[in-house]
């Protein structure tokens with residue numbers, strides 16, 4: 620991500636941090652028809668959690684995914700949560716303290732495109748609702764670098780409906796981007812690059828992932844609205 624793009628994203632999330640948790644739960648249910656608790660369970664399932672796992676939560680935000688994992692493992696794990704937005708990390712710190720999970724989860728301000736960890740460190744890299752704000756290939760290269768061979772990557776991200784790749788869809792998306800990029804509050808989202816399920820599957824194959832699985836949810840009332848995809852794979 621270029622410096623000005625990173626600033627746009629951090630500004631967006633700095634402004635959203637105080638209401639993020641309430642808002643995201645409502646959005647997931649309203650836009651994708653899944654209760655937030657069920658959405659988190661769907662992310663947990665392909666993580667294949669085991670005691671003592673080392674886990675990277677890339678773009679941890681307010682720490683919701685790290686906390687769910689640590690709770691499921693009764694604190695018997697080592698999670699590093701990284702994020703580029705101070706206000707989100709401050710909330711994460713408070714949430715982790717409130718749950719007494721400080722021994723299991725540590726936090727660092729860092730970009731998922733430049734992860735401050737050695738090669739072959741983690742059994743699992745999880746990244747929820749954040750990759751569309753990044754240079755996806757650069758971040759995935761980092762996930763692969765820090766993951767142990769045979770480790771898992773689990774990504775949940777906003778995704779594009781196949782219709783966006785038709786001529787009609789391309790024109791519509793271009794107009795949408797033009798209109799929304801002009802509004803400061805929606806610029807960070809409008810700028811983001813969204814992939815279809817097929818494009819995600821091709822990307823996983825490009826990175827040498829195996830045993831990939833995807834689950835996607837779209838807005839039943841609007842076939843043009845972005846959906847969400849949960850994709851997981853094993854990295855050899």
Ligand SMILES: C[S@@+](CC[C@H](N)C(=O)[O-])C[C@H]1O[C@@H](n2cnc3c(N)ncnc32)[C@H](O)[C@@H]1O
Pocket residue numbers: 620628629632643677678679680681682683684701702703704707729730731732746747748749752753
């Ligand atoms: C929608 S929130 C998702 C937070 C959390 N993963 C969740 O599921 O609730 C997106 C987060 O991605 C973070 N983010 C965006 N680009 C990032 C990057 N390059 N590296 C690390 N974090 C990033 C933002 O600061 C924000 O906290």
